[in-house]
Amino acid sequence: MTKAHIWLRAETKPHEQRTALSPQGAKTLVDAGFKVSVECSSQNIFDQALYRQVNAEIVEQGSWINAPKDAIVLGLKELPEDDFPLIHQHIYFAHAYKEQAGWQDLLSRFKRGGGELYDLEYLVDEQQRRVAAFGYWAGFAGAALSVLAWANQQQGMTPPLADIHSYQDKEQLLTVLKQAISQVDTQPQLLVIGAKGRSGSGAVDLAKALSLDVLEWDLAETKKGGPFVEITQADIFVNCVLVNQDLPPFITKELLKQPERKLSVIVDVSCDPYGSYNPLPIYQQCTTFKTPCLRLDESNILDLIAIDHLPSLLPKESSEDYGEQLVKHLLTLDDKSQGVWPAALALFKRKINEI
Structure with missing residues (x-):
């Protein structure tokens, strides 16, 4: 034949x-x-x-x-x-x-x-x-951008990310991230929901490649139902769950207003602001490589990244x-x-x- x-x-x-x-x-x-x-x-x-x-x-x-x-x-x-x-x-x-x-x-x-x-x-x-899916690299890239945004926030950059571009390979990206983190006295803690999935494993691997503290949440940690105040106590929240049923949101606008919030960067890898079951009902549209960050709070800095083609970064x-x-x-x-x-x-x- x-x-x-x-x-x-x-x-x-x-x-x-x-x-x-x-x-x-x-x-x-x-x-x-x-x-x-x-x-x-x-x-x-x-x-x-x-x-x-x-x-x-x-x-x-x-x-x-x-x-x-x-x-x-x-x-x-x-x-x-x-x-x-x-x-x-x-x-x-x-x-x-x-x-x-x-x-x-x-x-x-x-x-x-x-x-x-x-x-x-x-x-x-x-x-x-x-x-066949790009999920792993969506998670890896999303977590990478969140770390870079966090490091730039600590340096007072506004916006913390602007007009980002693709990288030749992940080693080049990791070099940039390590340099950015080295300019800051502390290191961020990440909380990843959906850590055992394709996207989540990519996000976790990025954190580990940078020797960062990462909380790995999956079904066991989320079965009680949101909103989850624990999210506000991490520096970075990475959502890697695409919800296809009616569930309580992971986080709400009200929860983000709490004065003791430590969280300063959210990246929604699943990026479904238009869906009926969006677990992050705190934004209405995706961000882009040209304008990666949406500022959610100016007084207690909080930025959101929600790019629907994250694997294009690598x-x-x-x-x-x-x-x-x-x-x-x-x-x-x-x-x-x-x-x-x-x-x-x-x-x-x-x-x-x-x-």
Whole structure:
């Protein structure tokens, strides 16, 4: 049987350096007999020469539009805005199944072109758990930014973070953090909720890499129900729990007003201010790399970080990790009647029938 042709398209979302397929992932596919085409990209954290070295075909940026019809177009973030019919099979985070802005326009393009969408968010195992996720690096990056914000607060910087950028690798980031902490006489204590999950383990590992005191909370510590006054007594609170049921909030505006509050930085890694079950009902919108911090209290300083693409801070490690998880399933693309593919396709078909 002829192996599938996988076409890695260049990301076009501003500042997005991550990729769904690292050079190592491309090598795995090529060695297994797949044809791999990789678009030139000025944003990809990996140089195209690394893909060429593993015998991937290098093609022009944006040329997926004219790729052979049987090519499977792989990406990470949304397609460039346009209106032409989509004829290919696509694998990427489309953000089109929860009636997000433009969802009908996008799905109608697939419907008109006869193409198919295998949304990365919905590639799940039998337990409905995503088979590939960026969670670990979201937690690691979120905790890193919280420590940097805390250290800068101690130095009187306002805002404590501004116009942040991605780092070449985690060692560069850790060097920056160690330097920032060394300028302060004390060290922060972190409290991580969801410490045993993907994101939480990343946050805990960041704290341990810096030899910082970290309180690791999970189900046992939160089963009594919030709000939790203990959060206010840590220097930094890292939320790594995405709540999908009606529970008491972890923290409230009233609790944060207590004069004895020690807490000065909150990072909401889960970042769900628009959801019905947000456990941190203290803010209404996400922050950004350009404006990372939202000042919640000026008199007793308190800043909040709620960035919805935290793994972009470390595009190399997050891409390598994600790609390693995903490539196991890309290797099964020759038979999409098995594995993660049938359910993803069935969901797509249900959704296009809703428009």
